[in-house]
Amino acid sequence: xxxxxxxxxxxxxxxxxxxxxxxxxxxxxxxxxxxxxxxxxxxxxxxxxxxxxxxxxxxxxxxxxxxxxxxxxxxxxxxxxxxxxxxxxxxxxxxxxxxxxxxxxxxxxxxxxxxxxxxxxxxxxxxxxxxxxxxxxxxxxxxxxxxxxxxxxxxxxxxxxxxxxxxxxxxxxxxxxxxxxxxxxxxxxxxxxxxxxxxxxxxxxxxxxxxxxxxxxxxxxxxxxxxxxxxxxxxxxxxxxxxxxxxxxxxxxxxxxxxxxxxxxxxxxxxxxxxxxxxxxxxxxxxxxxxxxxxxxxxxxxxxxxxxxxxxxxxxxxxxxxxxxxxxxxxxxxxxxxxxxxxxxxxxxxxxxxxxxxxxxxxxxxxxxxxxxxxxxxxxxxxxxxxxxxxxxxxxxxxxxxxxxxxxxxxxxxxxxxxxxxxxxxxxxxxxxxxxxxxxxxxxxxxxxxxxxxxxxxxxxxxxxxxxxxxxxxxxxxxxxxxxxxxxxxxxx
Ligand code: MSP
Numbered sequence: 089x090x091x092x093x094x095x096x097x098x099x100x101x102x103x104x105x106x107x108x109x110x111x112x113x114x115x116x117x118x119x120x121x122x123x124x125x126x127x128x129x130x131x132x133x134x135x136x137x138x139x140x141x142x143x144x145x146x147x148x149x150x151x152x153x154x155x156x157x158x159x160x161x162x163x164x165x166x167x168x169x170x171x172x173x174x175x176x177x178x179x180x181x182x183x184x185x186x187x188x189x190x191x192x193x194x195x196x197x198x199x200x201x202x203x204x205x206x207x208x209x210x211x212x213x214x215x216x217x218x219x220x221x222x223x224x225x226x227x228x229x230x231x232x233x234x235x236x237x238x239x240x241x242x243x244x245x246x247x248x249x250x251x252x253x254x255x256x257x258x259x260x261x262x263x264x265x266x267x268x269x270x271x272x273x274x275x276x277x278x279x280x281x282x283x284x285x286x287x288x289x290x291x292x293x294x295x296x297x298x299x300x301x302x303x304x305x306x307x308x309x310x311x312x313x314x315x316x317x318x319x320x321x322x323x324x325x326x327x328x329x330x331x332x333x334x335x336x337x338x339x340x341x342x343x344x345x346x347x348x349x350x351x352x353x354x355x356x357x358x359x360x361x362x363x364x365x366x367x368x369x370x371x372x373x374x375x376x377x378x379x380x381x382x383x384x385x386x387x388x389x390x391x392x393x394x395x396x397x398x399x400x401x402x403x404x405x406x407x408x409x410x411x412x413x414x415x416x417x418x419x420x421x422x423x424x425x426x427x428x429x430x431x432x433x434x435x436x437x438x439x440x441x442x443x444x445x446x447x448x449x450x451x452x453x454x455x456x457x458x459x460x461x462x463x464x465x466x467x468x469x470x471x472x473x474x475x476x477x478x479x480x481x482x483x484x485x486x487x488x489x490x491x492x493x494x495x496x497x498x499x500x501x502x503x504x505x506x507x508x509x510x511x512x513x514x515x516x517x518x519x520x521x522x523x524x525x526x527x528x529x530x531x532x533x534x535x536x537x538x539x540x541x542x543x544x545x546x547x548x549x550x551x552x553x554x555x556x557x558x559x560x561x562x563x564x565x566x567x568x569x570x571x572x573x574x575x576x577x578x579x580x581x
Contacts, residue, residue: 140179141172142398144381145405147187147230150211151196154218155453156484157407157439157446159460160472164436165405166224167473167557172402173225181398183384184219185230186212190373191265191352194359204359208233221460222469230380241371241379242364243388244425249364253309253424259349262298264291266449268373269413270349271298294409296449306351306369313420317341320419326432328415329555330479333408333435337415348417350375378418382427400428403555408435434555437477439484446484454484467493474561500568507572540570 145165148158165182172180188208197207208231216229230237248254261270271291276298279290289298321327321338328334351369354362360370379387385399406414411433419429438445441452460468471489474496476482509516528534544567551560 142401145184147185152448159456189360237383240383260302266296310348
């Protein structure tokens, strides 16, 4: 059999692409005929984890329909899970779902004049539908109204109380229903509402309206955890990725922590889980919501079940607006119960529309169903992962989607695959045999290509381990461009 350099190149690409799609445990037939590929893959960092890889997305508020920002967070989470599956962890688990309790939902349902549970059902199904149409490989769609979650939250509360971290006291402060959080006086200013010119108090950080509240409620001794949190951050410098966000959290904790209000009077907040043994209080929605990650893992754990559980998550994906809740409050709650902390958080930036944050409360959102319908699910997933921001916000632009489709997917990946599989002058099996044989080593052109492909595979693995799917995709795109360019010069077909 005589094989040209072009055929050899194509076979290397094919075989190398198998490296991205096969794992040592799940070896595909092409890599069986290409031992070098298997051998090299095995040298990568791919030891099977002791427990299944567990990755979570945030759970979405059901006060309005999903938008493209939600799709982004889901796509990132899904990429992380699929990467682990490709590396051999066939039991990898992805959790997503909806955050259904709290003032925000209570108010939205009352405004819509719909029974609050019916309101939640309607919106939760839209988020689940989004996960389905976006090909998110979720293992459970958690709803905070699910019965097992209620059990987990009540148990968690009792444990916090039993360990002495809960006390009752008067709370006065500014509460934002939209952000579901209290702000100290220093984080609030007086502004004019843009739409009406009305004077209102708003959070400096989010711009959301706040209202003065004075009430008796339960507090969590967050201030006790300052040193333990700082110690954890110091010992785990990659706890929060990217490092800019890690630094923000460190300085926030260094500046001091005040105790956290973790319940609201049931006279104000009816829609939620009641404090065990005190039905006059409803558990704070963020405490309730965060525990969903434990519910999935089978919490409350029977004494010997904890070690068989998927807990803790290897990675929790969150938007930059919810880092404080996840990277300060959440670890402190877990520390209070001596539960293992999540290994890492990937915090991403936001999608903007005309440079303003895409937000359902502002109404400037992209409907992800329309976008998927118009451009196709893979195009949208590619666009979001390729152009979406991790550190900096990204502006959503239909023209860029078309551009990515034409240049990268059609002109790059699609064109290359078409050259490889539809080429008339050579056969795929012959080329794969050539690539697996010794004659390839005397082909300098083919060896160069192979080195480039190998380097990209290593770069990708490193970038994915660093929780940077965006740059991993950029690396593959560069490779495809480089190889396609060569192929077109040599008139592969
Ligand atoms: N319910 C809370 C999360 C609780 S997790 C225990 C919440 N819900 S949300 O629906 O407001 O936001 C869900 C996720 O979507 C967050 O990670 C948030 O950052 C993300 N996004 C919301 N708007 C976004 C953009 N415009 N762009 C990218 N992500 C965005 O917060």
